[in-house]
Amino acid sequence: MKTAPVLAAALVLSLLGVARPLAAAGEITLRVDAREAPGKLLHAKLSIPAQPGPLTLVYPKWLPGEHGPTGPITDLVGLEFSSGGKKLAWSRDGVDMYAFHLDVPAGAASVEVALDFLSPTSETGFTSAASATPHLYLLTWNQLLLYPSGPKSDDLTFHASLQVPAGWKFGTSLSGTPGTDNWTDFAPVSLTTLVDSPVLMGEYFRAVPLDRSSRPVELDLAADSAAALEISPDLQKKLERLVVEADALFGARHYDGYHFLLTLSDHVAHFGLEHHQSNDSRIPERALLDETLGNLSLGVLPHEYVHSWNGKYRRPAGLATPDFQAPMQGELLWVYEGLTEYLGNLLAARSGLWTPERFQEELAQIAATYDHQTGRTWRPLIDTTVAAQLLYAAPGEWGSYRRGVDFYDEGWLLWLEADTLIREKTQGARSIDDFCHLFHGGASGSPKVVTYTFDDVISTLNEVVPYDWRGFWQVRLHTTAAPAPLGGLEHGGWKLAYTEKENAVLADQAKGERKSIEAAFSLGLWLSDDGTVRDAIRGLPAYQAGIHPGMKVIAINSRKWSPDLLHDGLAATKTATGPFDLLVEDGEMYRTYSIDYHDGLREPHLVRTEGKADVLSKIIAPKAAGQ
Numbered sequence: 001m002k003t004a005p006v007l008a009a010a011l012v013l014s015l016l017g018v019a020r021p022l023a024a025a026g027e028i029t030l031r032v033d034a035r036e037a038p039g040k041l042l043h044a045k046l047s048i049p050a051q052p053g054p055l056t057l058v059y060p061k062w063l064p065g066e067h068g069p070t071g072p073i074t075d076l077v078g079l080e081f082s083s084g085g086k087k088l089a090w091s092r093d094g095v096d097m098y099a100f101h102l103d104v105p106a107g108a109a110s111v112e113v114a115l116d117f118l119s120p121t122s123e124t125g126f127t128s129a130a131s132a133t134p135h136l137y138l139l140t141w142n143q144l145l146l147y148p149s150g151p152k153s154d155d156l157t158f159h160a161s162l163q164v165p166a167g168w169k170f171g172t173s174l175s176g177t178p179g180t181d182n183w184t185d186f187a188p189v190s191l192t193t194l195v196d197s198p199v200l201m202g203e204y205f206r207a208v209p210l211d212r213s214s215r216p217v218e219l220d221l222a223a224d225s226a227a228a229l230e231i232s233p234d235l236q237k238k239l240e241r242l243v244v245e246a247d248a249l250f251g252a253r254h255y256d257g258y259h260f261l262l263t264l265s266d267h268v269a270h271f272g273l274e275h276h277q278s279n280d281s282r283i284p285e286r287a288l289l290d291e292t293l294g295n296l297s298l299g300v301l302p303h304e305y306v307h308s309w310n311g312k313y314r315r316p317a318g319l320a321t322p323d324f325q326a327p328m329q330g331e332l333l334w335v336y337e338g339l340t341e342y343l344g345n346l347l348a349a350r351s352g353l354w355t356p357e358r359f360q361e362e363l364a365q366i367a368a369t370y371d372h373q374t375g376r377t378w379r380p381l382i383d384t385t386v387a388a389q390l391l392y393a394a395p396g397e398w399g400s401y402r403r404g405v406d407f408y409d410e411g412w413l414l415w416l417e418a419d420t421l422i423r424e425k426t427q428g429a430r431s432i433d434d435f436c437h438l439f440h441g442g443a444s445g446s447p448k449v450v451t452y453t454f455d456d457v458i459s460t461l462n463e464v465v466p467y468d469w470r471g472f473w474q475v476r477l478h479t480t481a482a483p484a485p486l487g488g489l490e491h492g493g494w495k496l497a498y499t500e501k502e503n504a505v506l507a508d509q510a511k512g513e514r515k516s517i518e519a520a521f522s523l524g525l526w527l528s529d530d531g532t533v534r535d536a537i538r539g540l541p542a543y544q545a546g547i548h549p550g551m552k553v554i555a556i557n558s559r560k561w562s563p564d565l566l567h568d569g570l571a572a573t574k575t576a577t578g579p580f581d582l583l584v585e586d587g588e589m590y591r592t593y594s595i596d597y598h599d600g601l602r603e604p605h606l607v608r609t610e611g612k613a614d615v616l617s618k619i620i621a622p623k624a625a626g627q
Contacts, residue, residue, distance in 0.1 A: 027188055030160040032144050034201065035182075037137035037165060040119035043078075044144040050083075050104045050111045056149040057113070060142040060195060060324035061098045063127070065273045065311070067319075067330050068389030072128035072143060073098055078116035083108040098325065099149060117143050122269070125393075127198075127280070129269030136202035136222040138263055138280060142195045142324065152322040156191040162199065170201035171220025173259050173277035193447075195324065196275045196312075200261040204229055208236060210260070211243045215253045215444065223264035228285045235288065241624070242302055242351035246309075248624040249343065249433055251441035254313040254448070260301060264288065266513070272300035274307030276447040284513055295505075296512045298353055299362075303344030309440040310343065311336045317451040333385040334477060335457055338411015342419075343436070345412060349620035359620050360606045361504045363416075363489075366409045367496045368521055368604030370484035374538045375403035381410055382477040397549035400520075400537045414476055416488030418461070420615055421472075424491055425465050428615075433623065434464045492616035495609050498602040500571065506603065510563060517563050521602040522570055523580070523595060527553065531561040533584075545593045547584060554590070555583035567601070574600035 026049055033043040048057070061071040081088040081102050088111065093099035104111060119132040131138040139162070147156055163183045164170055174197045176186040189197070202222030206229040211217035219239060223229050239260075247253070259278040264285045273280040281304055283297035284290075316336055318329030330336075345362065348354040354362070370376070384391060384406045391404050419432040439452075439460045454473075461469040476485055489495055498521060509516040515529035524540025527533055531553035536543045553561050556569045558581065573580055579594035608614065 027157045027159045028145075028147065028191075030141070030145055030158055030194075031163075032139070032141075032160065033163045034137060034139060035163060035165050037119070037132055037139075037201070038134045040121065040132045042117045042119065042139075042144060044113075044115050044117065046113040046115075046145060048111045048113065048146070048148065050108065050148075052104050052106045052108055055102055055104050055111065056093075057100050057102070057111075057146040058096075058149045058325055059098045059100075059146055062321060062324055062326065062328050063142060064196065064319070065275070065307075066126045066392075067328060067333065068392055069327070070126060070128055071098060071324070072120065075118040075120060075128070075143070076115060077118055078114065080114045082112045082114075083110065096325075100146065113146055115144070115146070123267075125269060126271055126273055129271075131268055133224055133265050133267045135204055135224045136200070136263060136265060136268075138222075138261070138268070138282070139199040139201065140195075140280070141197070141199075145191075145194075147191055149325070153191040153195070153324060154322075157188050158191055158194045159186070159188040160194060161185045164201050165203070168201050168203055169205035169207075170199050171205070171207060171218070171222075171259055171261055172199040173197050173255075173257060173275070174199070196277075198261060198275065198278065198280050200263060200280070206231075208239075210236075210240050215255060215257060217243050217258045217260070219260045219262060221262050221264060224267065224285050228264045228288065231288050235294075238352040239301070241622075242305065242347055242353065244624040245347050245350040245622065246302075246305060249347065249436050250309050251437045252444045254445060255308055256446050258305075258308065260305070262301070270297070270513070272304040274304045274311055276308055276312040279304035279307070292508045292511050293513070295354075295358065296508050299345065299348050302347035302351065302353065303340055306340045306343045306347065309436070310340050313448070313450060314440050315449050315451055317453055320449055320451045328389075330385045330388045331382060332452075332454065332457075333388055333405075334381065334407040334411050334414070335452075337405075338407045339415050341408045341412045342415035343432075346620060350622045350624075352622075356617065356620060358504065360494075360616075363412075364496060364604040364606045365503055365505045366412060367484055367486055367489060367606075368498070370406070370410055370413065371486070371496065372520055372524070372537050372540070373400045373403065373406075373484070374482065375399075375401045376484075377480055377482050379403045380478050380480050381406060381414075396534055399535050410485065413485050413488055416619075417485060417491065418469075418472070418488075419619060420488050420491030421467065422461075422465050423615055423619075425467060428618075430464055431619070435460060438463060489606065489616075490609070492619065493609050493612040493614045494606045494616050497605055497607045499605055500601040501603055501605065503603040503605060517566065519566060519570060521604060522599060523597060527563075527566075529563055541595045541597045542582075542593075545595045547582065547593055550586075552585040553582050554585050557581050558583070570597075571601050573598050 029047045031045045059073050061069045063070050081090050088102050090100050090102040121130050123130050127140045174186045176184040178184050200220055200222050204223045204226050206221045208219040221229050255277040261278050261280050263282040266285050268282050270282050281300045284293045287293040287297045316332035349359040423431050458469045506518045517527040519525040523542040524537035525542045526535040533549050533551045536548050556565050580597050582593050
């Protein structure tokens with residue numbers, strides 16, 4: 001935990017052992033008791049300055065980074081309002097379920113609120129999903145507060161304090177002063193900053209400095225076991241290099257200090273969520289110890305770190321809302337998330353978190369996936385950004401036809417193409433790094449938001465190199481086409497090819513926590529390790545034979561299903577004369593599907609294009625001095 005001096009009054013309180021913070025005029029106090037966090041129950045009390053008369057309090061609905069109205073209000077319970085020691089009646093708004101109405105009595109100067117929060121157990125979703133185990137908890141303040149409707153979140157000041165379970169430690173970007181009985185009193189901040197500053201706490205906790213400059217960077221780890229906290233010197237060095245490479249990429253730091261909040265557990269939802277001075281990243285418990293799990297999950301760290309510049313500091317105007325009730329507009333998520341996906345993956349390679357070969361295999365499987373995505377024939381990429389709040393929650397079945405939040409990985413392909421075009425048109429003198437210096441750089445300083453529009457993106461690209469960037473993006477965002485946008489590979493001196501050699505990323509995914517079994521580029525199937533069909537790609541052999549998502553493969557060529565048998569059976573199709581038979585369970589029905597397929601294993605890889613310069617290797621090479 002990083003601590004710093006706060007108000008003199010808070011220091012006095014700490015010395016006296018008093019838990020309750022003193023509120024300055026207009027401040028809202030928030031006291032969170034997290035001692036029952038291991039049991040997935042939290043308690044909060046607020047004191048909100050108020051004047052007599054009608055008052056509407058709201059619960060945060062639209063959450064930054066989650067790109068949707070995902071505030072978990074159904075887990076808000078035990079709600080009580082009072083003033084002057086007397087309970088107040090309240091009612092929920094009949095249209096806006098996140099708003100509560102009450103009347104403040106004459107002579108009152110504040111309203112006291114008591115509430116509890118039921119920490120979810122579902123592992124689907126972002127912060128509204130599982131965040132607690134018996135050994136750790138990731139606290140997001142928006143789940144435990146109400147605030148007056150009307151004022152901007154920047155204009156509301158919260159003075160928060162937190163009580164953690166005995167023996168637990170925590171990390172956060174907030175500055176705080178410890179008191180007695182495991183309470184910490186945090187310096188007053190705006191509601192915007194409070195919601196943007198989660199707290200990672202745990203019984204097994206470790207803080208690892210990554211940069212000790214005037215704007216320091218720290219890795220805060222909480223795990224379900226002491227063993228999981230062990231980070232190798234080599235990995236720590238790579239994370240230190242990640243910070244240095246980000247400096248080289250952007251040229252400035254727009255934070256006072258930064259905390260990688262890394263949760264290591266198999267019993268929480270796994271995702272990454274950006275904040276300006278920290279990130280909430282959750283990966284398997286043994287990800288620092290197991291090479292396969294690490295390869296699959298540690299890429300979240302550079303992605304979320306990039307968001308401090310791209311998404312938090314520079315933010316699309318439609319996502320820079322005045323409070324947490326106003327709807328967000330996501331049509332620029334191809335920049336917010338797509339460019340971040342590209343830059344995060346570059347930093348993964350430049351820092352050494354990924355080897356060059358790993359970067360190539362990651363890029364190959366993404367290129368192949370989009371080259372087999374039939375949904376591109378009807379839904380343009382721009383619609384995935386506009387409909388992001390719907391698509392985040394869409395089921396995986398029929399994903400290749402429906403499309404999902406494709407602005408992430410297709411954005412990687414498109415920004416790679418933009419980068420290679422810049423390099424080509426300037427004979428290697430300029431690159432996407434120059435765009436980042438212009439767009440995200442400037443002078444280092446404390447967090448602030450600088451909004452942008454589509455025209456601002458185009459203007460900065462033209463400042464890097466004059467080109468019809470408006471036309472470039474209009475075509476790629478608004479048109480429909482089946483082939484994947486692979487121009488970046490072509491300009492980078494590489495091309496997508498399919499061989500019988502195993503793709504390293506797909507092999508790891510088959511062994512990872514989700515155990516995704518790929519036969520997408522042969523039969524056209526994505527499966528679970530138990531044979532359940534997750535997706536069937538329209539037009540490919542399995543779909544043409546009649547196999548659809550939701551079915552379950554029981555046997556292959558009359559032998560009991562296993563992933564290894566699928567692999568060996570596909571390999572044998574090259575010399576087999578008969579069909580490839582799958583016995584499939586569909587509800588209560590069983591049927592054998594005979595598939596006319598004889599092309600063997602087809603695994604995606606990148607191969608060099610003869611006669612073209614290897615630009616891709618230059619792109620991912622370290623850029624920081626001394627690397």
